[in-house]
Amino acid sequence: MFSLLRRSPGGLTPRQARQRAEDGTAVVFDVRETAEWEAGHAPGAPHLPLSHLMAGAPLPAAARGRSVVTACRSGHRSRHAVKPLTGRGVRAAYVAGGMTGRARVGLPVIGPGGSNGVIP
Numbered sequence: 001m002f003s004l005l006r007r008s009p010g011g012l013t014p015r016q017a018r019q020r021a022e023d024g025t026a027v028v029f030d031v032r033e034t035a036e037w038e039a040g041h042a043p044g045a046p047h048l049p050l051s052h053l054m055a056g057a058p059l060p061a062a063a064r065g066r067s068v069v070t071a072c073r074s075g076h077r078s079r080h081a082v083k084p085l086t087g088r089g090v091r092a093a094y095v096a097g098g099m100t101g102r103a104r105v106g107l108p109v110i111g112p113g114g115s116n117g118v119i120p
Contacts, residue, residue, distance in 0.1 A: 008073040011079060011096030013103055017069045018042070026067040028095070029060055031081045040109040040117020042071065043101060050077045053084060073119060074098040 012020070020026035022045070030041050030052040041047070046060030048111065050072070059068070068090055070078035078094035085092035099119045103109050111117030 004106075009077060011094040012069055014095055014097060014102040015092075015106055017071065018107055019103075019107040020025045020067075020069055021045075022047050026069050026091075026093075027060075028071055029063050030071050030099075031077050032045045036073065038112060040099065040103075042099070043108055043110050046073065049079050053081055055061045059075055059090070063090075067095050069094075069095060071095040071102070072098045074100055086106050 017028050021028045021042075027046065028042055029046040029048055030037050031048060031053060033049050033051070034047070037047045046062045048057060048060050058064070068085060070081040070085070070092065071094070072078040075096045075098040076096060078098060082092045082094050097104070099109065103119055108120060109117040
């Protein structure tokens with residue numbers, strides 16, 4: 001399983017990422033900018049913008065010491081987040097298709113106050 005997290009060139013599907021989060025084998029966190037995250041994100045997904053990650057910001061507390069799966073709108077930014085994470089010794093993968101892919105397969109996206117979220 002961890003080799004999949006490290007080496008999957010196409011990333012994980014939204015359903016695979018959700019399963020990893022549900023079974024506790026990884027934390028999915030969102031690397032989009034704050035306004036994007038606030039508009040709609042995966043339930044329980046911690047937030048750390050890619051710009052902050054690239055600047056050396058610490059991981060969200062929920063992700064420290066755990067395998068992580070990064071998510072963004074389309075999968076592009078989250079794919080770029082994997083390299084600095086693995087450089088820190090973190091087992092990491094990304095969600096191929098991002099949050100738009102998540103919404104497309106019917107997985108929940110929440111917004112402000114727990115309302116239905118949108119992917120800007």
